[in-house]
Amino acid sequence: MASVKDLIRKFQNGGLSDDEFVASFDMALAQEHTTPSQLARVIVEENTRFPFPPAVYAEVMRRIERRGTTQYDPAGESTHMETGPVTGSLYATSPAVGTVPPASRPKGVGDTLNGRFVLEECLGVGGMGTVYKALDLRKLEASDRKPYIAIKVLNLQFSGHPKSLIALQREARKAQTLAHRNIVTVYDFDRDGPVVFLTMEYLSGKPLSQILKAPGFTGMPMAKAMPIIAGMGHALAYAHERGFVHCDFKPANVFLTDSSEVKVIDFGIARGFLPPADESDKTVFDPGSLGGMTPAYASPEMFEHREPDPRDDIYALACVTYELLTGRHPYERMSANQARAAGLKPAQPRELSRTQWKTLREALSLDRETRTPTVERFLAGMSAASAVPQRPALLAGVAVAAVVGVSAVGYFAWRTSRPAQTPPVVAQAGSSPTAPSTTPPAPSTSTTPPAPAARPPAEAFSMPAVLRVTAAVPCSLLAATSPENGRVHVRGYLAESVGVSRLREQLNALPGVKSLDVDTQPLSADKCDIARMIAPYWSGRREGAAASSLRTRGNHTQLTEGTPLVLELRTPAQDSYVYVDYFAADGNVAHLVPSARVPGHQAPASYSATIGDGGDWVISRPFGTELVVLLTTPAPLFDGRRTEVESRQDYLKALEKPLGQMAHKYGQDRISADLVEISTRAK
Numbered sequence: 001m002a003s004v005k006d007l008i009r010k011f012q013n014g015g016l017s018d019d020e021f022v023a024s025f026d027m028a029l030a031q032e033h034t035t036p037s038q039l040a041r042v043i044v045e046e047n048t049r050f051p052f053p054p055a056v057y058a059e060v061m062r063r064i065e066r067r068g069t070t071q072y073d074p075a076g077e078s079t080h081m082e083t084g085p086v087t088g089s090l091y092a093t094s095p096a097v098g099t100v101p102p103a104s105r106p107k108g109v110g111d112t113l114n115g116r117f118v119l120e121e122c123l124g125v126g127g128m129g130t131v132y133k134a135l136d137l138r139k140l141e142a143s144d145r146k147p148y149i150a151i152k153v154l155n156l157q158f159s160g161h162p163k164s165l166i167a168l169q170r171e172a173r174k175a176q177t178l179a180h181r182n183i184v185t186v187y188d189f190d191r192d193g194p195v196v197f198l199t200m201e202y203l204s205g206k207p208l209s210q211i212l213k214a215p216g217f218t219g220m221p222m223a224k225a226m227p228i229i230a231g232m233g234h235a236l237a238y239a240h241e242r243g244f245v246h247c248d249f250k251p252a253n254v255f256l257t258d259s260s261e262v263k264v265i266d267f268g269i270a271r272g273f274l275p276p277a278d279e280s281d282k283t284v285f286d287p288g289s290l291g292g293m294t295p296a297y298a299s300p301e302m303f304e305h306r307e308p309d310p311r312d313d314i315y316a317l318a319c320v321t322y323e324l325l326t327g328r329h330p331y332e333r334m335s336a337n338q339a340r341a342a343g344l345k346p347a348q349p350r351e352l353s354r355t356q357w358k359t360l361r362e363a364l365s366l367d368r369e370t371r372t373p374t375v376e377r378f379l380a381g382m383s384a385a386s387a388v389p390q391r392p393a394l395l396a397g398v399a400v401a402a403v404v405g406v407s408a409v410g411y412f413a414w415r416t417s418r419p420a421q422t423p424p425v426v427a428q429a430g431s432s433p434t435a436p437s438t439t440p441p442a443p444s445t446s447t448t449p450p451a452p453a454a455r456p457p458a459e460a461f462s463m464p465a466v467l468r469v470t471a472a473v474p475c476s477l478l479a480a481t482s483p484e485n486g487r488v489h490v491r492g493y494l495a496e497s498v499g500v501s502r503l504r505e506q507l508n509a510l511p512g513v514k515s516l517d518v519d520t521q522p523l524s525a526d527k528c529d530i531a532r533m534i535a536p537y538w539s540g541r542r543e544g545a546a547a548s549s550l551r552t553r554g555n556h557t558q559l560t561e562g563t564p565l566v567l568e569l570r571t572p573a574q575d576s577y578v579y580v581d582y583f584a585a586d587g588n589v590a591h592l593v594p595s596a597r598v599p600g601h602q603a604p605a606s607y608s609a610t611i612g613d614g615g616d617w618v619i620s621r622p623f624g625t626e627l628v629v630l631l632t633t634p635a636p637l638f639d640g641r642r643t644e645v646e647s648r649q650d651y652l653k654a655l656e657k658p659l660g661q662m663a664h665k666y667g668q669d670r671i672s673a674d675l676v677e678i679s680t681r682a683k
Helices: 002-012 018-030 036-049 054-068 137-141 164-177 208-212 222-241 310-326 336-342 354-363 375-387 391-416 463-472 499-508 525-537 648-666
Strands: 080-082 089-091 117-125 129-136 148-154 186-192 195-201 205-207 254-257 262-264 477-484 487-495 515-523 549-552 558-560 567-570 576-583 588-593 608-611 624-633 645-647 672-681
Touching: 002 018, 002 036, 018 054, 036 054, 054 117, 117 148, 129 137, 129 195, 205 208, 208 254, 208 310, 222 254, 222 262, 222 310, 222 375, 310 354, 310 375, 354 375, 463 477, 463 499, 477 525, 487 499, 487 525, 499 515, 515 525, 525 624, 525 648, 525 672, 549 624, 549 672, 567 576, 588 648, 624 648, 645 648
Parallel strands: 487 515, 558 672
Antiparallel strands: 080 089, 117 129, 129 148, 148 195, 186 195, 205 254, 254 262, 477 487, 549 567, 567 608, 576 588, 576 624, 588 645, 624 672
16 A cells, blocks of 8 residues: 555645545555555554544545545455446445445435435544534424534445444443533434444534644643533443543533533443443443554553543543643653653643643653542642632632621511511611621610711712612612612512612712612512522622523513423522523422433533523413522432422422521532522413
């Protein structure tokens, strides 16, 4: 195969342009007296060593596959007989068991698989197959709002392999087992005649490799990189817990979606390192015999063909992390065994603290025995130090929120002990400018009213006085800020019984208030128990990373019967458990997350997600003003999943104790809450 290899070497050394290489490839193919599978293997091996431009690789593989349509080539072992010029083929012997005859022509963009999946766009080419964006005609007929899927079609050298169908079936089975938010969702495997393919969720975004190879990329700040590192780590840790090692983790197998999600793809050659629970699942076929590894990210032990181990993935994760932070490979893109022989040592990235660098250096160890043993330890070391510089600012924001939130709870407790006919009380202008107490005021035993607090000097603005007023409003969730001295901005949810006019009156009466901007939504009296429950944790009073958020898609809060409820949420800057509850107009609560439709509710730090976009929940009777509440906690609130629907009274009663215990154990700042109020009506 000297002519093809020589051509490749010349191209890789810069002697040919992309167009010149592709134009010369057909002539080189004509001189070859070998099988398409062998040719394809050469291209795959060369692409592993020195990646081709994706468009060039795809075109070269298409030309090899086109040649493959003229001769049967099951791994180059069966006899074939050509009829005259190479325009067709007749089989002299039956194909071996497990082999598949070639298609009349290779499938590509514009073709349809099984009369259902229309291949519309080539998304990428890898060692085992080509991935396409495909239109699912069945979903289209059913008016599915997301009719697109991704399809991975096995390359010629794998589809011609006697065990290719087994390989894809195993990949599908493994991927279905690895159902995790940071791992691409795989639906099924199938075949259309000789074409073997895998169906999976369609992701809109770009691979991490595209970011790393962008011109001028010299690394990403730690604050921006850490969510990506955490997403990759969580995916691998989840696979390791279930006994799988990825075995080919690299930037091209990490996908960043348009909604900032991190998805690990291509568990095609993942191998188990734990004994199977079922003897019938003992390895009969090793997908590694069809797959390969990427030298720049493969551990030394993989070159030595040792049994797979989670530390192989940890080495690859460390290489990708180093490259993400610096724009450079830690060992100058040498394979691990070459780097070890050369005695290379990676340099410390400037931005990393001593703890972070120690963590990364251990994960990059060229000896499995001294390498970081678990992904969890790697993530803890990389994230712990990065949070230290942010802590003072973060705690400052939380401290204010905690004072306001606790005082609001104290006020509600005090209010509920007063006669029902007592009108709502809002702090007067003469109230003390200091922050309110975190405990309810004790009942007075004297008939003499207390002396009023000293009024601040004229025109002296006091933000604590503003906070006292907003915290004292019953049945409300209000946040107040002052971007400029004397200019006050108030937002949140305001009790209908108080109203905007009265709130404005109370705030304008405070000394030093020059202007007032009130942006609130009304909250009816029947929502008071919910507001009281989440007041200490409400994100509206928190800043930046400490806050979670919940919104309807497009911020649409007027929803009609039959409309799907689609929610967009973001978690705070720490791993958390997510609870999303729908407080309906009839006094019941529907648990959206976790639920049978969304069973998983663990989320990494600063995680963004959209739920309900598959039509999981549709607006129906009864109609009225309803709330959807998001709660994020550092540990599970309940031992198991609650019933799908229960009364609001029962749920709030069940929630009160574990929420209070968690706040006491972890601190209020580790719990975050947000809500969205919607109005539902019939068509």
